[in-house]
Amino acid sequence: MDFDMGDGVAGLRTRLRELIRTEVPEDYLGAFTDDPADLEAAQRFCRLLAEQGLLCMAWPEEWGGRGASPWEQTAVREEMWAHHEPRGAQYMGVNWVGPTIMRHGTPEQQRQHLPAIARGEVIWCQGFSEPNAGSDLASLQTAARRDGDGWRVSGQKIWTSYATMAQWCFLLCRTSSEAKKQRGLSIFLVPMTAPGIEVRPIRAMMGPHHLNEVFLDDVWVTEADALGPIGEGWTVVQEVLSFERVGIARYARCERLLQWAPVALGDQWEALPEELRGSWARMLVRARRARLLAYRVVDMQNRGRVHPGDAAAYRIAVTRLDQESAEVLMEIVGGADTSGEDASRFRRAVEDHWRYSVSATVASGSIEMQRILMSRSLLAAR
Amino acid sequence: MILELCEEAQDFGRSALGAIEAAGGDRLVQAAEADPAQRQAAIEPVLAGLGAWQLEPRRNLEEMEAAAALCRSAGHWALPYPVAARLCRPAAGDFDGLLVVSDVEPAAPVAGLGLRWAAAGLDGQGYAATARPAPAAPRRSAFVTRLDLQPAARVDTADLALALTLPCWTLLGMLDRAMALTCAYVLERQQFGQPLASFQGVQFQLTDAEVERVGVEELAKYALWSIESGRPDAVDDALALRAAAVEAAEIVFRVAHQLHGAIGFCDETTISWMSRYSAPLRRLPLGLTATRTELTRRLGRQGLAGLFSSPSSTSQ
Numbered sequence: 165m166d167f168d169m170g171d172g173v174a175g176l177r178t179r180l181r182e183l184i185r186t187e188v189p190e191d192y193l194g195a196f197t198d199d200p201a202d203l204e205a206a207q208r209f210c211r212l213l214a215e216q217g218l219l220c221m222a223w224p225e226e227w228g229g230r231g232a233s234p235w236e237q238t239a240v241r242e243e244m245w246a247h248h249e250p251r252g253a254q255y256m257g258v259n260w261v262g263p264t265i266m267r268h269g270t271p272e273q274q275r276q277h278l279p280a281i282a283r284g285e286v287i288w289c290q291g292f293s294e295p296n297a298g299s300d301l302a303s304l305q306t307a308a309r310r311d312g313d314g315w316r317v318s319g320q321k322i323w324t325s326y327a328t329m330a331q332w333c334f335l336l337c338r339t340s341s342e343a344k345k346q347r348g349l350s351i352f353l354v355p356m357t358a359p360g361i362e363v364r365p366i367r368a369m370m371g372p373h374h375l376n377e378v379f380l381d382d383v384w385v386t387e388a389d390a391l392g393p394i395g396e397g398w399t400v401v402q403e404v405l406s407f408e409r410v411g412i413a414r415y416a417r418c419e420r421l422l423q424w425a426p427v428a429l430g431d432q433w434e435a436l437p438e439e440l441r442g443s444w445a446r447m448l449v450r451a452r453r454a455r456l457l458a459y460r461v462v463d464m465q466n467r468g469r470v471h472p473g474d475a476a477a478y479r480i481a482v483t484r485l486d487q488e489s490a491e492v493l494m495e496i497v498g499g500a501d502t503s504g505e506d507a508s509r510f511r512r513a514v515e516d517h518w519r520y521s522v523s524a525t526v527a528s529g530s531i532e533m534q535r536i537l538m539s540r541s542l543l544a545a546r
Numbered sequence: 547m548i549l550e551l552c553e554e555a556q557d558f559g560r561s562a563l564g565a566i567e568a569a570g571g572d573r574l575v576q577a578a579e580a581d582p583a584q585r586q587a588a589i590e591p592v593l594a595g596l597g598a599w600q601l602e603p604r605r606n607l608e609e610m611e612a613a614a615a616l617c618r619s620a621g622h623w624a625l626p627y628p629v630a631a632r633l634c635r636p637a638a639g640d641f642d643g644l645l646v647v648s649d650v651e652p653a654a655p656v657a658g659l660g661l662r663w664a665a666a667g668l669d670g671q672g673y674a675a676t677a678r679p680a681p682a683a684p685r686r687s688a689f690v691t692r693l694d695l696q697p698a699a700r701v702d703t704a705d706l707a708l709a710l711t712l713p714c715w716t717l718l719g720m721l722d723r724a725m726a727l728t729c730a731y732v733l734e735r736q737q738f739g740q741p742l743a744s745f746q747g748v749q750f751q752l753t754d755a756e757v758e759r760v761g762v763e764e765l766a767k768y769a770l771w772s773i774e775s776g777r778p779d780a781v782d783d784a785l786a787l788r789a790a791a792v793e794a795a796e797i798v799f800r801v802a803h804q805l806h807g808a809i810g811f812c813d814e815t816t817i818s819w820m821s822r823y824s825a826p827l828r829r830l831p832l833g834l835t836a837t838r839t840e841l842t843r844r845l846g847r848q849g850l851a852g853l854f855s856s857p858s859s860t861s862q
Contacts, residue, residue, distance in 0.1 A: 165611065165771045166548040181859070235547055242853060416853055423854040426847035433847050438839075445842040448850040449765070449786045455852070456764035463549045480757050532750075539749035542756055546729045 169235045176236055180243040187212055188250045193516045195252030196371040206252030210284030220258055220282045228282035234466045246416035253326035257281040257288045260407035261334055268392040268400055289330035291321045299533050302345045306337040314386040320379050327363045327376035330356050339394050349397035352385045369519045410461050414482045415454035418489040421517055422448050425496050428510035432500045440495055447489045454482040473541025476534040483524040483531055490521035551611045559615025565596055566623045572816050578626040579684045582658055589627045603633055607774050614715045614770055621719020624823040628656050630712035636664050636705055644709045648831045655826040657691035666701035668840055674698050690826050704773050707780035711769045714791040717827045718766055720820055721759045724802045727817050732805055755801040758794035765790050779851050785841040792834040795824055
């Protein structure tokens with residue numbers, strides 16, 4: 165066995181941390197705040213990563229990447245999330261929109277979209293969830309009605325992250341009503357400036373601009389906007405989800421904040437109740453556990469052996485870690501004087517982590533869905 | 547990154563599983579409980595036949611991984627024998643095994659074996675240990691007995707880490723089995739005209755337990771690698787594993803018992819034996835709270851080695 169990612173990955177980490185230290189504002193806590201400077205910082209950082217060949221490292225060379233190893237990709241995910249995702253919304257374009265267009269897009273779509281994503285110039289949003297189609301996504305009702313040589317799309321999407329700032333939407337809608345609800349779904353790549361699209365922000369505890377409603381009223385799309393065959397959207401969505409199997413490296417932020425706690429609190433650390441420091445140690449073990457479970461999925465995926473149950477086990481472990489560590493960290497800052505500069509920065513980061521962690525077991529597939537997937541695998545294997 | 551035991555170790559683990567099954571499998575612990583004096587004679591030849599005593603886990607990576615695989619297989623059958631402790635025997639001195647002990651009422655499940663034991667405190671203090679006669683029948687004691695300790699030379703960090711880690715591999719084998727038994731039971735047992743496995747309340751309990759089990763598996767591999775690669779914080783990694791393994795065992799066995807219902811308390815079910823004989827591994831040398839307290843004390847303000855364990859790496 166060998167749990168060392170090697171010198172190459174260590175060097176990449178050092179380089180990324182140096183870039184973050186020098187190019188991301190010290191108080192940066194994500195792109196989705198009331199301060200437009202935060203979004204600008206994220207956009208600037210993306211362009212910088214792109215210039216240095218670090219934004220789309222995992223992509224094939226043909227599309228501006230350099231075919232980075234799975235462990236290099238893992239390190240990028242970890243470093244970005246640990247430092248409050250300085251790529252802002254663009255991780256979506258890099259992680260799955262681009263790769264899905266590479267697999268299913270027409271040459272025209274690839275030429276139009278891939279270079280823009282690779283240059284860090286474009287933000288995408290994902291038009292999946294609807295008011296009556298959350299975990300049961302295949303029940304979505306947004307419909308594309310045939311009209312001449314195109315379609316008119318009408319309906320409502322919700323919880324659409326980044327929709328206020330996105331230029332493009334990866335839109336899933338129904339192009340026909342068949343007996344099986346997974347049939348008859350199609351994907352269209354739609355510009356957010358298209359007539360008939362209205363975005364309404366939903367103010368939420370993770371920050372403004374994060375969640376939105378998107379209303380579609382007779383939005384015109386054509387064959388050229390369709391990604392993959394009409395009616396085969398569900399298959400593509402399953403692939404999208406497979407790109408997100410490992411998903412966000414939530415454990416990395418947990419680990420960073422937990423390790424930061426004694427540094428930020430200085431002499432106050434030993435004055436914390438012993439029981440609380442015990443909970444802190446437990447969370448460090450849980451963070452390591454989640455990280456190792458993520459590595460297990462990466463390793464299995466790499467060898468073509470990953471099952472939905474393996475990814476679900478990791479997701480359950482990491483989303484619970486997110487919430488449990490947030491509670492412990494909030495207790496830590498609650499019991500200390502955080503008026504000093506570093507302690508104050510630490511407190512703000514912890515508060516942000518706590519607010520964000522509330523969504524961890526809901527976003528990107530609720531923990532209940534993960535448990536259903538996992539129990540299917542567990543029981544089917546017997 | 548290589549995240550699996552080497553092929554040879556995995557093969558060895560499978561051979562051990564088969565050899566112990568051929569020697570009696572689940573009946574071994576029942577026979578040992580009925581006639582404690584026979585347990586050594588029933589089990590040692592099986593382990594000797596596997597070449598267990600030729601393994602020297604500290605000699606090389608493959609042998610350490612094979613030792614871990616053997617411990618896991620022993621756990622699968624709740625083998626009533628201190629395999630992990632014996633595999634950890636120190637190179638120096640004339641001992642048959644190494645036990646990690648608490649400084650309060652040192653004890654281990656080694657009653658009636660007549661072996662020569664070295665022992666180590668969590669502070670690395672070494673001892674020569676003598677097992678007292680069993681205080682009670684194994685049905686009550688699970689072969690746990692008090693040890694009398696005579697101070698000896700300090701124990702090497704890697705030896706201490708290994709002696710903490712290998713018993714967790716045995717416990718992992720027990721968790722594997724408890725999950726397998728419970729999944730099989732809920733698929734078979736019908737209530738309200740359908741298998742228990744079809745109820746979401748049952749499924750969710752199973753997944754929660756499985757997340758714990760699989761988490762222990764990964765931490766166990768990491769702790770082994772930490773020793774193999776000579777890391778200075780191998781004891782911290784072993785204690786982190788132990789804390790997670792004991793917590794996982796609480797959850798897995800609670801779920802296993804709950805889903806087996808009343809039959810799970812009965813001697814006719816394997817889960818009942820697994821559950822009882824997991825107790826020494828969970829309680830000794832330190833239970834969950836004491837293990838976590840010791841880990842916290844050792845971590846101080848340094849934390850656990852990981853992505854951000856260097857103080858300068860945390861605050862950007």
